[in-house]
Amino acid sequence: PRASREGVGFAETWWGNAWVAALEGGALDVKRLARGRGYAGRGQVDAITVTPGLVLAYVRGSRPRPYRVQVRLRTLGDADWERFLDAAADRPGHIAALLDKELPQSLADCGVPLLPGPGDLAPRCSCPDSGHPCKHAAALCYQTARLLDADPFVLLLLRGRGERELLDALSRLSAARAARAAREQGPAPLPGVRASDAFAPRRLPPLPPPLPTPPHPEQPPVYPAAPGGPDPFALDQLATDAAARAHALLGTGRDPVGELTLWQDAVRLAAARPGSGLTAGTRALYASLASAAGRTPAELARAVAAWRQGGLDGLTVLEEPWDPPAGRFDRARPLLLAADLPAFRPWRNRLTHPSGHVQLRLGREGLWYAYESEAGQDDWWPRGTPDLDPVGALTGLGTPDDL
Known part of the structure; x- marks a missing residue:
């Protein structure tokens, strides 16, 4: 009896299911097909090789040694391939679909027998079963349908031409058609305006006045605290x-x-x-x-x-220590001595108390900045308020006796 069509649906794409339909339409035993689907579903098909006109694999059956299985499919002639390439280049969407691993229905209906029909698949297996197909060959056909789902170029390779060869041919054909169309159409008029119009004097309307600046920045929203969130x-x-x-x-x-x-x-x-x-x-x-x-x-x-x-x-x-010019820096030491302070040691823009616990630093803008540190340690921290007078900058750091 002829096989039923219950296996259609094993694949996901319409062309994968068309392959399954060709398998089941030419099969003679439903039970062998069912066992082949089980083999494919359990991953018993190994080492699949696809070449023009042939799918070859090893299928693990009931015996320890796997069976060598092949399925042959007739390749297309040059005339069929020219017809296919013309149909694919007719629509830009065809090439885009193929690059996205899709096979448009319109491309499959271009008059070229891409998809096999019942009886087009010729299986052969090293097992002793003479069924057409045996369960091992059926398993390979079902697994091949899944390969076609993932990449329709597998079907095109089976029909005789690989992906790189086809894409190169399509690229050349599309470029030749575009060049021919450009020659036939002639140069398009360049958009633009006359120079006299472009340079003609004209008065532009005034720009709208800017919006008034708000009196003050707005307050930000209230941000709720969340565990693990930002502060x-x-x-x-x-x-x-x-x-x-x-x-x-x-x-x-x-x-x-x-x-x-x-x-x-x-x-x-x-x-x-x-x-x-x-x-x-x-x-x-x-x-x-x-x-x-x-x-x-x-x-x-x-x-x-x-x-x-x-x-x-x-x-x-x-x-940033720096070297101040003569003037304000040189006058600072006599001012400090006049305030009953000891002679501060100079270094670049800094004057340091002999005991090493107070320091004055001259800024580039002319202000004196006071610093303090633990005596004998080079750990200076800013203290007090900057002042034009070096003695004034020390105000609040202690009495002259303390200093």
């Missing part, structure tokens, strides 16, 4: 800072911090954190900003102290 206070601080910068840019056309380096901006943001002392939230913020800038939290804390002392100029005094 809501840090989000509020960043949003407030962004709003203030946007407001300044809108009103003046200049970003007040646009020229800062990553490190300087990290110091500025950390210094804007209100309050004093390293709370848990502040420590988390310092650790995050320091990591982003490639520094340590201790370095950031010292830089924040310098920023709070004098802004960007204060940070520059902390990090």
Whole structure:
């Protein structure tokens, strides 16, 4: 009896199922087909090789040694391939579909027998079963349908031509057709306007007036805390800072911090954190900003102290010693001696107390910045308020006797 069509559906694509239909339409025994489907489903088909006109594999059956199975399919002649290439090049969508591993129905209906029909598959197996096909050959055919699902170029290779050869031929054919069409069409008129029209004087309407700058930046929304989420206070601080910068840019056309380096901006943001002392939230913020800038939290804390002392100029005094010209720096030592202070040791822009616990640093803008350290240790921290007078910069650091 003829085989039923219950195996259609074993494949997923319409062309894969067409292959299954050709197998089952030419089979003589439904039971052999069912066993072949079981073999394919259990992965008993190994080492499949596809060449023009032939699928070869080894199928594990009931015996220890697998059976050698092959299925032959007639290859197409040159005339059929020319017809196929013409049909594929007629529509750009055909080539795009093939590259996406799809076989358009319209391409399969171009008059070229791509898909096999009942009786077109010629199986052969090394087993003693004389069925047509035997269960091993049926298993190979079912597994081949899955190969066709994944790549329709397997079917084209079985019909005689491989993927690279076909794509190269399609590329050449498409290029030749495009060149022929361009020659037949002739040059297209160039778009444009006459030069006299382009350079003719004309009055443009005035630009609309700019919108008024809002009186102040808006407040950011309230950010709820979430377990494992970002610090809501840090989000509020960043949003407030962004709003203030946007407001300044809108009103003046200049970003007040646009020229800062990553490190300087990290110091500025950390210094804007209100309050004093390293709370848990502040420590988390310092650790995050320091990591982003490639520094340590201790370095950031010292830089924040310098920023709070004098802004960007204060940070520059902390990090960049320089050689001041004669004048204000040279007059500082007599002023200190007149205030009953000992002779400070000079080095570049710095004057250091002989005991090594107080230091004055001259900024490039002419202000003196006071620093303190434990006696005998080179661990200087900014203290006090900058002043044009070196003695005034030491105000609040202790009496002359203490110094």
